[in-house]
Amino acid sequence: MRHKKSQLFNLSLIIVTIVVFITAMFFIGDNTEAFRQQVGVRAFNILDTYQWGEKFLIYVDQAAKYSAFNAVYGIADNGGFIGDSECGRYIEYNLLSNADGRECVPDYEANLEKQVLENLNKYLDIYPVSEEGQYSFKIKIKKEKIEYDLLFNGENLIGTTMDEVTIEIYGKPKEGVMNIIGTYDVNPSFNVDVGYDIRDYDLLISQASTIYGCRTEKEMAGLIECVKKNKPDNWQLREDLIKDERVFAFDVNSSYKLIKYDETDRLAYLRPVVYKFAIYFPTQTIVT
């Protein structure tokens, strides 16, 4: 080495090396906790979090299914309505037609959708949102109210949402404060087989139209006979509720069986869906 500049290079290289290493040592010393973690722990944390997402999604699927079950029974029990029919009630049965000859056909799809969403929110509200994770120190699920669009497609219920559920991943607390090291977002849309087709109502209404022809019978005895003769086999006429009025209550057993909770013995059973409604057979002209 014959030049002064190149001689300076040797010394400066040593000095720079020492400075870099000392700086690195202090830097690493400040973050020893991170360096002492096992290699891959954070990657496994992410896998663990993914499982938490899956756990929430299976819960949503089941909740959607049960929300539909409860809604189907509730609405069927009420003749397809939420609350009272515009035609009024006959005892505890909603009327599909009244004394004025007015027909009240329920908007069963909208009613069912409304009821399913209400039930689903009840289920989502009770989901535990904070748990100790196995590989992350704590996991918290953050869910605001999720807005769903529902679609009944054959026997499937499809729920789509643009909302996300955020799973917060916590690291070791820093100075007593929980330390969020990352988040994982899942979209809780679902598509579940509820084993029930909403078009069952279409069949019911067309069958109701058939026996509605009996209103031409002037005498009560003839009307009863006509209704008994023309009603489908699965329609059970509540003869115990027949009074002097030209109104009849029916229990219609559907071919669909769903899970239903029995309040009396507090057990779940598979029960057929039963549509309950009443029809008034007026003598005057029908108003629609």
Place this chain on the structure above:
Amino acid sequence: MFRGRFKKKGGIALGSIPAELFAFAVLAVVLLFFFVLFYVQGCGNSNAASLTAVDLETKFDSDIVLLNYLRTPITVGGVDLAMADSVDFNFNPVYKDIIKGESDKIRRKGDNYIWCRKDCAGQRGSYADPDMDFVCVADSYYLPTINYSIVEVEAYRLR
């Protein structure tokens, strides 16, 4: 001191050692010193990753098996349901044998898994023979019930 030496032709020298050689020796010492220092700091973590990986492989495998198990279709009373739906029938004697039969069918085909409600740990034999020795293998899952409550289920595997 160096100023005088820099002026000399032929470069600086410390005694009889050329400055270049000295510089490389010092550099080597510095590198060695910090290598030892960092090695001591990181000591003890070298085998941790492989141990963790083995442990997690078992856990994630079980989680996925339980998830698939819960989603497995079953037929109860002519109605198509999923195994997860059977949590609601857990206490109902009417369906107990049917569910056990379905559970046995799945177990014969697969991994000897059953699930059990955490709130009925004493009854975990409800879907298996009482003398079977099961071991808990996965995290628990939350499932809703038809009457708006929530149950925690765990996976057990035949030991």
